Each structure stands twice: as structure tokens, then as C-alpha cells.
Amino acid sequence: MEYTSFKTKMMEAFRVRMYFFVSSVGFIFFILVVQLVNLQIISGREYAQKSRANMENYIPITASRGEIYDRNFKYDEKNVIIVSNRPSFNITTVPEKFKSKKKLQDTMRRVSKLLKVSYESLMQDMSNRNPWERIIIKEDVDFDTIIKIATNQNIFPNVDWEDAPVRVYNFGEMFAHSLGYIGSISSEEYKKLKSEGYKHYQKIGKSGIEKSYDRLLRGEDGYVRRIVDVRNRTEGEEVGLQPVAGNNMVLTMDYEIQRVAYDAMRDHQKGALVVLKPASGEVLALISKPDFDPNLIISKDNQKTVTDLSGDKNRPFLNRAIQSKYPPASTFKLVTTIAGLESGKVLPSRSYHCPGKYTLKGYKDHDFFCYETHGTLDLYWAIAKSCSVYFYQLGLSVGPTNILSYAEYFGLNEKTGIDLPGEISGFIPSRKWKYKTFGQPWYDGDTVNLSIGQGFVTVTPVEMVNLISGLVNNGIVYKPHLVREIRTNDNRKIIKSFKREKVREIPLSQLTIQTVKQGMRLSVTSGTSGRLGVLKVPLAGKTGTAQTRSRRKEDFSQHAWFVGYGPYEEEPEKAVAVAVLVEYGVAGAASAVPIAERIFYKLNELGYFK
């Protein structure tokens, strides 16, 4: 009896326990199903994306930047290509694709040995970036190296390569400051331009036209979709998106003129020149010395070149034509003349006597010298001979207010708006400025200095060429520009052409214009620019010799200026204006004029004046 009751009790307990067993098993199976629903149905799409990310390797195809031609470009003809591209490869990797840090380090060690790059700087580069970012290990690698890496993917796992056309500046230093160069996008630039579709691995124009027209030149990158297995062996490849090459560009610059100008400037350590057509503002040549070779800068491996150049005390990266201010010196006498004539204070026939010096009467007499004793001369001859004593007296009679306001009319204290980045403006003082800065009123001595372009006034070479431009164009100044048109990458169609753009119109009387032009003409025929008289085309010009603060170095204490145009007395459409500046040249006539001479000679040869 007792046995049966125990047995029954046991059976009952067994029953309960079996029910518990089966229900816990059921519950656990339910949990498995829930997780499967979660993985495969709820998050299915997300995981599908991850699985694609696993096997798909998106490798960007860098679009080649637009080519750049000079102004003589003709469709379907052999043209001078100033900037072109050369096919090449980059070696890249994505650090996060490695299974372990050790594997990454081992692979990078082997790769750095093969490519001869510094392992330390490579790892440094990686640690500063998002691990999913594509890191460029080396740029501009030849095809043999690619084959080595491609066929040894077991030794170089996750090491990829991509097309990366390399920019070639065919004339090296010659166009350095006008075209600029490109470089890897910096993190600040990237932050700013991310929204415009720029990618962190891309190149961007860093200076010159490459910078100011970057959006038009860059093109659109494409990508290759590569199917890879876990060891990064390629299973298949397809082009996901074809890159679109950037637009081509036709400059207003003339290769021949630029070359001659470059040769002419070769002997001078520092200086700048601008050649432009006043009737349209088209820049034909633009030089700044010293210069650099953009080809050496654009590659990632040439950090040393860049540091050397940036550390150079002569500042080769500075575009002196637009980024450097100089006292205009005697070239400013043109402004003084214009102010005098326009204000009606003088007539062209007004003559002063030049005994070689001018004594300004005052509390204490002060002598201002002329470089020569000119005797008595009228305004034409004063311009031609650049007689300072004449202009001292002229300036005093015209008054500083008139002179300064005409300098402002010509925009000598404003950026010209040239299509290059980083332009600065010249400086024109004022009574107010002087009082604020020095706590002194404007003295007559300041006026004397101002009238010959010394003292406080400073200008950039491109502002000076604009001054000539205004004279030639009867007071109208067009914005200087270096780009004539943008074409599609097959050159077939013009996307955008840059028309002349009027930036200022100065009311000048014909008497004023004719007087100044005649003075400048006389300077060529029998004055300070005499050397230019031998050319077949009638030219007009004005020299200048700026004194700078480094007076002690006797021979090189002066900047040499020449501004001028040709042909004299023809319609403005045929004219070409030139401004030349040589830093620490011996004197205006001796350094700057021969340069202008060679340019005018070439311009004539090429038929610009016809």
C-alpha cells in the first residue's frame, strides 16, 4: 500500500517535471525564433547591406582634371597644352578591413618596404584618421609595382590600387604663379567643402587658376565596384560609375609672350610683370619671380620641396604681381599729371625750372633732389625726362586732395578683381590716416613725396597696369582676367566664355589723355624709356625708380618700374599694356625697360598691334 502511494506520488511528480521540461524547451525554441525574426526579417536589410560592404570594395576612379590651353587654342588642331594629365596609380588601403592590428602592421611593414615609404609616418597618418577611410599609401606608382601587389594578395592583403591621373605642368616654373598647383584636400578645406561633394581623398586647387576655377576643372570621380573574398582576392569587377573628366580651359594668356617674358625676367632674382589688353582686360602674360616648379609640389612624396620653398626667405610662393605692394615711384607722376590737368590747376604748357633740387621753405628748409639738372621744361618734357623737381612744384600747386582722389579713381587702393586667389590692394594715404597713424597733420613735404610716388603710397603691379589700361581706354577699365573660356572635356562645346567686364569709368578729358600719352611717347622717343624707340611700333611708357627703406645697400636700394603701352595713338582695341617691376634693380631704365622691350618686340612679331 505504501509502495503504491509512493509510486503514485513519484508518477505525479514526474508528470509535473516533464511538463516543465517540455514548456522550457518550447520557450527556448521560441526565443531562437524571435532572434531569427529579428535578424532576418526586422534587420534583414541592414545585414544585407553589411554583407554587401563585406564583399564589395568601392574604389574611386579619380576624374582627370581639365586640360589648360593658351589663347591660341583652335578646336581640332594641334594646340599648345599648358597643363595636361598623365595616367598613374595610387596604392591605398582601408585599415578597418584588417582582422587584427598585428596583421595591419605586418602588411604595412611589407608594403612600406616595397614602396619605399616610411612605415612610421604611414602608421602616424592612419592613427589620425577614421579607420574606414581609404588611406593613400603611395601616389604615382608605376604599373610593375601594381602587378607585384595584385599577384601577391596573400602577402599584401587589403592593399588596393586605383587610377589616379597625375597633373603635368608642361612648362614648369613658367606658369607657376598664374596656374598655381593642386594638392590633397586639407581637413579644414574638407570640412568646408564636404557639402559640395568634395571627398577627403581628393585633390583640390591650392593656388592660382587651379584654385579659383577648381569647381570647373575638377570633374566628377567615378568608382569601380570590386567583388572580393575574405582574402581580398578579386572575384569580379565592374565599373559602377564612370568618372567624368573636368572641363578644359582656354586661357587669355599667350604662351609665346609668357615664354619671352619669362626669359626676359630670368636674370632678375625678384620681380613681377603683367601684360594685358586694355580693351578687354585679357592678361597675356603674368610673371612673378622667384618661382617654383608645380610638378615638384603636387606629389605627396615631395614634402621636403614644399617645406624648402615655404621656408625660402625670398618667398617664391608669393605672386608678386598681385600679392606684393611697392612704392610706384615716378610712374605715379602720371597720376599727379592727370590730377593737375583734370582739376584745371595746370596746363600742359606750364613750365618749371629744375636746378637739380627743390628747396621746400618752412620752419626748417628741406632740399628735395632731382637725379639730374633739367633746366626749364614743360609738362611733356617733365614726363619724358621724369623730372622730379617739376612734379614737386606741380604737386604742391595741385594739392594732395586732388592727387589722392585721382589715385583712388584709378583704383590704386582697391583689388582689381583679377581671377586669381589672394589678391591684395595697394595703399593710398589720406590726411585722416596720417593723423591717426602718426599723430601728425599732412605736411607739404608729404605732398612733395606723394607727387613723385614716394612716401606712403604703395601699389601692386596689376594695379599699375590697370592705370595704363584706363589711360589707353579713355578712362574705362576692364577687369583683368586670365581665362577666356571653359570648354567641355572633349573641347567640342564652349560651356562658359568670359566676356570683358567694366569695373570703372574715370571721366577724363581728351586734353588730359592726350597730354599724358604724348608725355609717355616723348619718354620713349627721347626720354627715360629711350631704348624702346628702336622698335618699329610707336610705343609710349614711363619709368620709375622706387626708393625703399634699405637705403644703405647702395646698388640695390631701388625697385625698377616700367609701365607703358603700344601702339601709341591707335584705337584701344590694338593696344597692349605692360607693367614691369624689378625688385632691387639698379634703376628703372636700366632694369625694367629691356624686359618691356623684349615683350613689345614679341608682341609686334606676333601681330598684336595690327
Place this chain on the structure above:
Amino acid sequence: MISREEINRIDYVLVIVVMLLVTMGILAIYSAGFDPVDKINSGLYKKQILWFIFGFILMILMTFLTYQSLGDYSLHIYGVLLVILLITTIFGKPIRNTRAWLSFGFFSIQPSEFMKLGLVIVLGKYLELRERDISHFRELFIPALLTAVPIIIILNQPDFGTAILFIPILFVMLFVGGADLAHLVSIVLIVIIATVVPMILTYREWIGAEGSNFILEFFKDVNLLLIVSGVLFVASIVCFVLHFFFVNRVYRRVYLPGFIISFGLLFSIAIQKIFKTYQKKRILVFLNPDLDPHGSGYNIIQSKIAIGSGGFFGKGFLKGSQSQLGFLPEKTSDFIFSVISEEWGFFGSIMMIILFAIIVYKGIRISFEAKDKFGALLASGITSILFFHILINIGMVIGIMPVTGLPLCFVSYGGSNLLMAMICIGILINIRSKKFVY
């Protein structure tokens, strides 16, 4: 031998379900063995077919046997398997740093697989014999010993996953065999306290968690812990002694939790002191693979991607990129379920879950209807072997269980596991055919 009536009671559904599972497994092994680069198959699926044929024969043999004779020879079976296991562990040729295989030229056998069955048989017999006394705590000693010996040997191979599997099997059999629930729950609680405390401390230290409270401070202070657990232990002993003299439930209410907490804390101190930080970290990664996405966590992440990317209908046979392109590790053995889920989608994985659920349900039902206690225990043990394989393997690949290298029965590539599983099914059919008839 076997009567006609018994043949009529053979569970053909079970046989069909097993054959379906094995077929899905072979297809998955075929798919996983296909290398898209070299365009050749590793040929593993052919071996699996041979193993299946062999296993099928063993299953039929088991059907004709009288299962009670397994009980009669239980100690012999257990003893022989233990010796083979010991020989393997000492003399076996290491494969992937584990001495788990006995090699016979063109094939090799993993004795630890069969040890699971041996343990179930010996436990079944012991628990049947001790049916009346099993509610005493001291009766748990022999089953624990029988389980501990193979576990220690297998841990020395070392094969952590297989060793750990013996513990839940023991618990299920004790539970079904009628052990006192309070005892079982106490043991589980002690283990939980002993492991959770050091793990939480290590985890917080590892991820550099900020802030603290008095509980954490308490667990960090080893001396304080020692004092507290010592006091508790002494108090529990006093109560334990007292309860023999004064029959009062209060004493039991004090000494039971007292023992649990004091033992738990003592073991937790031992774990904190004995294990090095990197070992504790390894256990943490085992519990949460996301802590180490490049190490063992990598496998689970890839497996989840494979399963998840399968979506509802899957990528199609031979089209699973995760397995075909090699992102999935161990795809023919441990991660076979991921291959199926990727290529057949939710449809395939649910189908597989249903088939497994049928086997487990039938196993429990057979245990419930068994003619005698030994049959019931044997069926429960076998069912728990299969069930825990399924739970641990699928749980691992879908990311809800720790990473332990256990195969998925009937589906994963591997002869020993398949043979063992087929024998299990044979025994289940046998028990059912002799079931208690009212």
C-alpha cells in the same frame, strides 16, 4: 528480438525528420565546400553521405536492440568509453591543438561524442536504482562524480565546449530522476554568484566604467568579502546542526540561503584571485563577442551578417556571399546553420528549427511514455544531449549564446557527432516501440 507489434510502433516521423535534416546538412556542406575561385568542391559532402549511411545502419541496429540491456551493461559501457577517452586525451594526435580524435588512417573518431551517450546511460541506470533516495543531498554525489570525471578529462584535451555540455545534461537527468529542486536551484545559484561577481568587476574595469556605489566597493574588498562569507558560513553550519535537533522550518530557511551566498562569494573570491585578468577577459569575450570585434567576436559578427542578410527567402543555393567568399568561418561545422540561413533565408532557418523542435518534442514524449524509469531517464538524457547541442550551436551563431565550438547535430559535418546522434535516434525509437501500453 522484436515483435511485430513493436515494428508497428516504430516512429517513422522521427526517421523522416532526421533524414530531412541530414539532407539539408549535406546540401549546406556541398554549398560551403564550393570554392568560387578555384571552381572545385572540397568533396566533404561525399564523406558526410558515407557517415550518414553508416549512421543509418547503426540506428537500425539500435532499434532492434532491447534498450534495457544498455542499462545492464551501463557501467561497462561507461568504463570502456572513459578508458578510450583517457587514451585519446593522452596519446591522441592534436588537431588544432586539441587531442580529441583517435585516428584510424582514412577516418578518425571523437570519443568525447560517445561519452555523452555513455554518461546518459550510466546516470539513467544509477538514478533508476536510487529512485527512492534521490531526494537526499548526499545521493547527488555519485552522479556528480560520474559527470565530473569525463569533464575533467575533456577539459584536458582541451575541449571546453564539449566539456561544458555535460553539466546541463546532468541537471536535466537529475531533474527528471526526481532530485530535490531546492538542491538543484542552490547549486545553480552558487555557480551564478561565483561567476557573475568577478565578471562584472572585470567588465567595469575593462571598459573603464565611471562611478561606484557601496555594493561595488563591497565586492572589490576581498577581506570584507572573506569575513562576511565566513560569518555566514559559520551561522549556516550552526543552523544546519540545530535543524537536526529542533524540527523547525526556520533553520532550513536560514542555512540554505546562507550556504548559497557564502559558497558563492567564496568561489567568486577564488575566481578573482586564481584567474589572471586576460583569462577573465577571455571569458567576457566568450559571453559578449562584441567586446573583441577582431578576435572571436569577428566570427559571430560575420555569422550574424550571413544570417541577417539571408532575409526572408535567402540568397539562393550556392549564392550566399558570406559563406561562398569565405567571410563565414568554420562554415561546414560550427557555422553550418548560418550557411543555411543565408542561402535559404528565414524560410530555411525556421524549417530547420521546426524539424529540431519535432525531434525534441518527440524525445520528451517518448520519455514521458516510457515503459520503465530507465527508459524515461534514457530518453530524457538523449533528448537533452540533442537539445543542448541545438540550443548552444544555434544560440551561438545567432548571437545570443557564448561562442563554444559545438556542432549542430545531424547537420554539421563530422562523423562522430552524426553517428552519436543517429544512435540516439535509434535508442529513442527503441524505447518508443516498447512503450508502456495501458
